[in-house]
Every structure is written in C-alpha cells, then in structure tokens.
Amino acid sequence: MRDWATQGAARAARIAAGASFARGKVVALSDLAPFLEAILRPGDRVCLEGDNQKQADVLADALAEVDPAVIHGLHMVQSGIVLPSHLDVFEKGIARRLDYSYSGPQAARIARMLYGGQIELGAVHTYLELFARYFIDLTPQVALIAAVSADRDGNLYTGPNTEDTPTVVEATSFKDGLVVAQVDRIVDRVPRVDIPGDRVHFVVEAGKPFYVEPLFTRDPGAITETQILTAMLAIKGLYAPYGIRRLNHGIGFNTAAIELMLPTYGEKLGLRGKVCTHWALNPHPTLIPAIEAGWVEQIHCFGSEVGMDDYIAARPDIYFTGADGSLRSNRAFCQTAGLYACDLFIGSTLQIDLSGHSSTVTTNRIAGFGGAPNMGSDPRGRRHPSEPWLKAGAEADPDTPAPLRRGRKLVVQIGETFGDGNVPLFVERLDALALAEKLDLPLAPVMVYGDDVTHIVTEEGIANLLLCRNADEREQAIRGVAGYTEIGRRRDAGLVARLRERGVIRRPEDLGIDPLDADRSLLAARSIKDLALASGGLYRPPSQFRNW
C-alpha cells in the first residue's frame, strides 16, 4: 500500500537532524554551516530568500560554506541573485540548477557563469511568475528566510521589509518543507506576528539586521533637464488626458522627476486629486513632496526603503501599516495589485527595437526581470472598467462595439534617446536576441513585449502606439520619437509628419510645452537633503546619499 505521507516523514527526519544543533528552535550562529549540512540533502530545491531589496545574507554566506562533498547539486529557486555568495554556491558545486527572477548587481558575473556552463539555467522569471511556480512545480524543500526578530516559538517579525517572506513560507511550510529564519535578535515577544511560529522550524540569531539595498532611492540632484522635459510630457500628455489615478512607477530618474514635479508642474496644471492618487509603489523618497502636498491617497508597497521607516510610520493614512505601527509590505500582493488594479505602468529601459520590444539585457550583463514585466503588461484577465482603461481600449480598437471591447492598461516606456556614454536607446535588434542565441534559450529575455507597450516618451515627444494601425505606422511612430539616434535619423519624414497630424506623435510644442522651460527649479526637491527636510526630518537617508 502506498505511503501517502513520505514528505512529512522526510521533513521530520530533517528536523531531527537539525535538532542536534538547536536548543528548541534556536540554532547558534557558529553552528550554521554544519546545521545546514544536517538539514539539507543533495539535489534539494532550496529557496534562499532575497530579492532586489532584502537579503537573508547570513544564511547565504553559511550556505556557501557547506562542504560540497556533503551537499551538492542543489536546485536554487529564488527571487534574487544579488549577493556574491549567491553565485559562490554554484562556483563551489553546492548548487547546480537555477530558477530566478532578478540579478541586477550580479548581472555581469551571472552572464559569465551562464556562458561558462557553471549554472544550469531553468528560466528567468518575473517575481509573480516564480512565486506561482513555488505552488506548482518549483516548491522548495527548504526555505532560508530573513526577519527582524523572532520569539522562542519561531513567531517572526519581518518589520517593514516583509516582501517575499509570506509567499516563500506558505509554499514551503504547507508542502512539508523546512523553514529556517535568520533574525537580528530573539525576543520574548515580537512587535507583531508576520509569520506564525508553527510555519518556522529553526531560527538563528544573526546579531545584525539582514542586508537591505536602497534600490528605490534616486538623488534629485542627478536629474537632468532632459529628464525633466520627458516628465513634463508624461504629466501633461498622458497623466492629464487619460486621468491616471492608479499607477506604478519604475525606478529610473525620469519617473523620479515625475514624482518631484507633481507638487509644482502638476499643481500648475490643476491635476491634484485628479491623477496619481493610488499607487502600487515602494516608499520612494522622491514621492515625499507630493505626499506632503496632499496628492496621494494611498500606497501599497512591494518592500520598504532604507531610511523611510519613520516617515511611513508617521503617515499611516497613506501606507499599509501593522499593529506595531510600521509598514507591512508584500511583494506578491503588490505585484498582483500592479498587474490588475493599476491603469498605468511607466518605466525606463536600455533598448527599444522597431516593434517596441524592450530589454535591459546586454550581451555581457543579464539583470533579470524582477517585477517590471508584470507591471508592464496588459492583464488579459482584467474585467473591471476604469476611465483610462476604457479610453485606451477605444483608441486601440475603435471598431468593436464598446460592451465587447477590452480596455487597455497603459504601458509607457520613458527615456532619453541616448543613454549613458552616448549609447542609443533605440536599436534595430535587441542584444537580448544575441544572448538567446549564445545561450541557446528558446525565449529571448524581453522585458516588455511590443504589443503590451502603448506609449513611448522621449525628449522628442510621445508616440501613441495604440493609434497605429499597422506595423509600418508603428515603426515610423517609434522612429519619430527616436531623436538623433540612427533609428531616428532614418525616419520617413513624410509619414512621421502625417502621424503627427493624427496625434499619433505629439511634440512638446503640440502639447504647449517649451523645452526651454524644462528647468531644475521645477523639482519640488533638488537634493536628498531637501527630501529629508520635506519629510520634517522623518526620512533618514543612508550615508551614501548624503552631502551634509
């Protein structure tokens, strides 16, 4: 007769092996590597918690210290390849196979290791996609997670950076997997229970907070006049006419400029209360002036942001906060919110081709996807109407009767025609294609597909791809805002002029914008210090962003 509880028995065996290193659930920091050798089995699927923000860094370092003769061939299923130790485990043979989502800081090294065959790649996912697979075919046998504090029963307080933890624990613990948490300290009573203790099997006191990258902090001091011009175009040419109230922003300087210009330029246009009221967004410091000026009603966050915790706690009407007063973030929920409950995503990219496909991959850097493809896609399952969604749908498909017409989420790519080092934003062929050939991947790593993109904003103007009726128009609409790049200089001037007459392309002057008005005095804060002052001293920027 079949044993229907083999997984539970296997977990019990692992717990028993680990218990010899533990007092109750608590494992000493000094025993971490042998402890991991005791609870892991070669070939395990392991989720090492870490995304573009928080990292279970102490557990990651310990995993890289285990003996490859004992533990090898692990299959890592994790959001982020961010710390050097995340790749060390592959170099040492401790891990072999990888399914992941984001690899920003390790983009160059992961590319080298993929080319070198040291990593057997499953796939590069979006966050939400990887989370989904945790519940279907990539369920972890062991999860190594991070929290702020724990009590002796294993109840965890994750603090403002909850992020991926509930999702990882849900998938692991309820499918007979083992959950190990690193915490800064063990306390008698946690400030709030983010993860109930019966889902957590072992806890290690790291004696220091887990690492968090201040990824969403953009220094207003670095925003250029051209970026300000693109922000003026977006506010006046997209946010205002579509009436965008629910939205998500990427992390680039163009969108930071938009955030900083709401209380100045947006106010002058009379848009307060009419746009940008509800957000799926991390606690961007650059949104502080808009919040303080009464623009924002509420924000749900994927994670927190270094230095923003006190400000958030003092603004509970705006943010989601727990009984302890601090932020509650949740990446899976916020990704879902960005996908289904927002009418606009706007973000920057490195390359856009003539079909509107965009990618942040270059041939020697593989940064992964993170959440952008979810934010930057049109959810086919959406059913609730909203004004911008219906308007965009009508522009794309004027002939279908309204009751049967799908709306469209606005997916906007914003950027300058030339990036750092005079590298053009617009290309004939994405580097992602060369990469796919080199690695023999069935799919090129495209961040946002052309058929999801509705608008492209550059300093030359806005291209509304919804209004293009064929591939030729689409190509010329893209060329028509591609500035002095080679793509832009090879435009069909006659067709571009006709597209402009139809409003497919809109120049700054078509919107009543003088590029010479694009001035840094339009920024509600011109420095990180201004942001700290605007927050009433509640925002405490990390040292690397200070000039005081």
Place this chain on the structure above:
Amino acid sequence: MNPAIDLVFEPEALSWYEASARQRVAALVDPGSFHEAVGAEERATSPHLALFDLPEQFDDGMIVGRATLDGAPILVAAQEGRFMGGAVGEVHGAKLVGLLRAAQSLSLDVLILFDTGGVRLQEANAGETAIAEIMRALVDARRAGSRVVGLIGGRSGCYGGGGLIAACCSALVVTEQGRISVTGPEVIETNRGVEEFDARDRALVWRTMGGKHRYLMGGADVFVDDGPGAFRDAVREVLKAPGRLDLDTLDAEQARLERRLARFGAATDAVAVWSALGIADAAAVPGLSTRAFRAVATCRESADDAR
C-alpha cells in the same frame, strides 16, 4: 494657498550648489552690473590641456570682473566647479592673481566664489605656483585695507590650495554643502587606508569637512542657506566690519588656533567636538535645518578679528 510651497522649507529659486559660476555671479551682485575682464570671447584657454587631449573651456573655469553690490563697486572672482573640478591651472590662477593685484591698487573689496578641488594635475606646477601667488596677492590686498570675502557652497567644495586661499580671506560664508579642507577624502583613504578615512561614508565627509562643522569651529564666519540671496545678505553683513590684517590679527589667530587644539585636540570625530562645544544633542546637528542649527550654534568658536 499653494500646497507646492506649503512645505517646511522654501528653497531659493536658484540653488548655489547647482548653479554655474556665471549664474552665481549674476544672481549675487546688482542685476546686470557684472563686467567680466578677459571674458570667454577672448578665448584665454589653457595652453596645456591639449597635450592631454582634454577639452578646454573659454574662461578656463575662472570668471573675474567688476560689479556693484548695493551700488558700491566690488571685484568678483568665481570658479566653475564642474569644469575640471574647478581645479587651478595656469590661466585660471593668473586671472585671480590679476584681480587681487587690481584690488590692492584700486582699494576695492573682493568676493571669491570658491568651487575647487585644488591644483589641476595636468598643469600641477603652474597651479601650485599660482596658489602661492594668489595667497601673496590676497595678503597684500588685505594689508592695504581691502576686504576679501570667500563664498563656499559649490559642488567641488574648497579643497587643496583652495582651502589655504580661503583661510587667507577676511571672512568666509559657507553653506551646509560647502566643504573646506586641504586633503580630500579619497586622497586620505588612498594614502592612509580606509580605517583612517572611509571616503564613501559621506556623512563622515561632511561632518569632518562640511559647512556646519567649519562654522562651529570658527573655520567659517557665516552660515547660510543654499541660495544667492542668502549669500548676498551675508556679504552685506561681513562687509560692515573694517578690513584689517596685521600682527594683532595673526596673534589673535595664533591664540584662536592654539585654543582649538587644546580644547578639541583629543577628539577623533566631529560629534565629539560639537559635544565639547556644549551642544546637547551633537549627533543631531547634521540633520538640523538652518534655523535650528543657528539656534544651537550660539556656543560656536568665532574667528572675529582673528583670521
């Protein structure tokens, strides 16, 4: 009421830190009163940068000329901190030498808008010598009765020889962003190691070299907000004092600096210095607004008649 300006701070339209040298000068003196000497159209560029295949600037990063302030004639020099980090080369330095010599012969006051990383390495010997000439011309002008006021709040700070020139001035006006120092953080780190100075720790950089610390120590005389209006008000204020540089001044400076070493010589960090000054919550100083900072800075060391 416009909520856009209903914030707890109201910056001036022009940020000194961000402005170019030309913008600063134009906004500082009486409108339209600045007349540049050896302007960009004369193309007095560096004769040495071509050797390094580096781009030139028509004014070599130094603007000098005459202007009026509240109708009174005054001489002005401004460094462009974004061109080669405001570094002093042959032409750049010679323009300031010429201005200071003119100040002495014409008995005029001088404003120097510092923004410099120090000597320009590509013309290091010329730059170093120019610093020495500037200091001598400055001292001569002051001895003859001119007042020379340094204004510090630019991106490149006031480093290297710039720091020495600044300390020769009659008075210094500084913003929080303004840094005054001799050796830059990166150079200290390179020479002495990251344990001595972690150049990436920006909070450390500013509390060691920044405007608030210099003001509290008497290394600067007026602390202002980041805008030309604030600088103008401060210049008016310091120009009320008579110009003076004699042995009494230097004896007073000697006593002032010896007292500083005696009081704070054992401190290893600025926060300890500020505590020793009598500031209760010294660690909070960097985060304070200008108004709040001035309120706690009443216990500062001053350099009145001792610079």
Place this chain on the structure above:
Amino acid sequence: MERLSYTLDAPIPAGGTKPRAIVGVVASGNLEVLLERVLAPDRCTVEIATAAHGFGEVWAAVVADFVARRGAGGLRIAINDGGARPDTVALRLAQGARLIAGDAP
C-alpha cells in the same frame, strides 16, 4: 579632440542685439556654447571641439535642425564639448539662442 566646422544658410536671424552670449560648462556629458553676433544675418557658423570622436553625422543633424528652427542668423557659434548627448547639445543651443535674443538675463 575632434574638431568639426559647419557653415549654414540661416533662415531666421538671431533676435535681440546683444553682441554675445555664453551658456553651459565643459564637463562630462555637458558643453559650453559661445555665440557671437559677427556674421551676416543669413549666415551661421558652428565650430565644435569635442572629446567624443566619431559623431560627425549626429552633430551635423543637430546643428542643421537648430539653424532651421531657431534664430541663429548672424551668429558665429563656438562649442567646447565634454561628450554631451545630442539632446543636451540641442538644449544648450536653444538656450544660447534665447540668451542672445535677450529673453532671459
């Protein structure tokens, strides 16, 4: 340094009467533009010294658009470039034309 030089017919004379104007600074990704009113009102020359080599075609396009759209007639324009992007170049040229026309201080 790469040196480029263009002489163009200018349909729109520069506004105002100022003899000269200067905008911008030479820094990485930035440039200075010196404009001098010394030519016939239907001519414009542009001399460029740039640290970024091999962008002649782009410069030609940016300069041609500028002279076609803004008041540039009568101006001898000299540029020192620290590798600015075309959008920055176009912006500085436009700022220079505005400055010499006297619209801004």
Place this chain on the structure above:
Amino acid sequence: MTLAEILAGLFRGSHDVAVTDGLILGTGRRTGGGLVHVLGIAEGAPLGIDGALILAGRVLAIARSGDDAPILMPIDSASQRMSRRDELLGLNECLAHLAKALMLAEAEGHRTLGLLYGRSAAGAFIATALATGHLVALPGAHPEVMDLPSMARVTKLSLDVLTEKARATAVFAPGLDNLVRTGAIHETWDPEKSLAEQWETCLAAPPASSDRRDRLGAERGGRPCAAAIAERVAARIADHA
C-alpha cells in the same frame, strides 16, 4: 646636501639650530655676526596642524621682536599631513596661518628666504617655502605636487605616456628644474661655492617690491601665459574703474 652640511656652510659653528620631531628651530650668526632666525622642516616630515602652529608662533614672535633679522627657512618635507584629525581641526587654517605669518614678518622688515634642500610637496610647500619672499634650492632638491605614478592613476594615462609628455613641458611633472622654470623657485645655489656668500648676495639685493614669479615663469618658458593674463586682468579692471 644634508642639513648639517648646509648649516655648517652658512654659519660655520655659530648656530644653535636643532631638529625636533621634524621641525627645525634655532638661530645662526651671519658672516658679519648678525642674527639669523632659522626655522623649517627636516627629515622629509609631513606638516600637520601641530607643526604649523609651532612654526607660525615662532614667526610671529620674531615679527614682534623688534629686530630686523632675516628668517631662513630650510625645507625637506613630505606634503601636508594627510589625516582625519588634521582635517577635522582645520589644517587649511593652520597652514594658511603659517603662510600669512611669514608674509607679515616680511612686511615687518624681516627678509624671508626659503631654502629647499630635499623634498617638498603640495600644502606643506605652499605654506612654507612658497610663502617666503625669496626661494632658493639646492641641486638634488625634489619638489612635487604629485608623483608621476599617482598622477598616472588620476589622469588614467600610462606612466610611459606621462613620462613622454613630461619631456615636452615643465608644467606638470615633478622635479626641481620644472619648478624653477615655472618661476616658483627664484634661483638654484651652487653647492660647490660658499653657501654663506651666496646667502649674503641674496640679502644684499634690495627686497623685491612685488611678486615676480609669474614674470620669471614667462622668461624661463615654464609658464607661458600667467604673467600676461594677470597683467591683462589688472589692466582691464583698472580701465573700468
């Protein structure tokens, strides 16, 4: 030459100059018996806040003394002391204070003569030797703003390229000849001849009425523009007066 050799050459036995912690302090007697104040830096020591204040205090005391004895400032130093403490406590003020003191003493009638006999660099050089009224050097002296390897790092040029460029111009590379050509150093003494005589010749010449270093730089070809630019600026400013 060593400091001992120099002092012997200048004063024979009649001096009480001592070196403590790299600082030179004392007096000597001229050939005719007149007093000379001697202060400076020895042993390639860096100049920090403490040393600068000691030297400045001594200079100010001399300026107050009422004698008109010359000040000799022998220099063999490193650069300014590079440390967190020095910057925290205002190294720029201490160095500038020393330079001002030297210039004021000169104005009070004390001839100041810098004697560069070893290394010197950057802030230490500016605050001492370059702040004297007349700067002489001995062969073998090695002033520099920054050494070539460091400069190669900062300018991102190879050492070979920099060395090659250094042959074409005096304007950036370290070394005595280059500083002489820029006019920073007025003259180089001949160690084969009597130092005392060369020193007396300096003192016999009338004190310079103005800073002539930029003129020297133009004459010697090390600084082609400085003097002309400075004169042009001063003239234009005066024209508008």
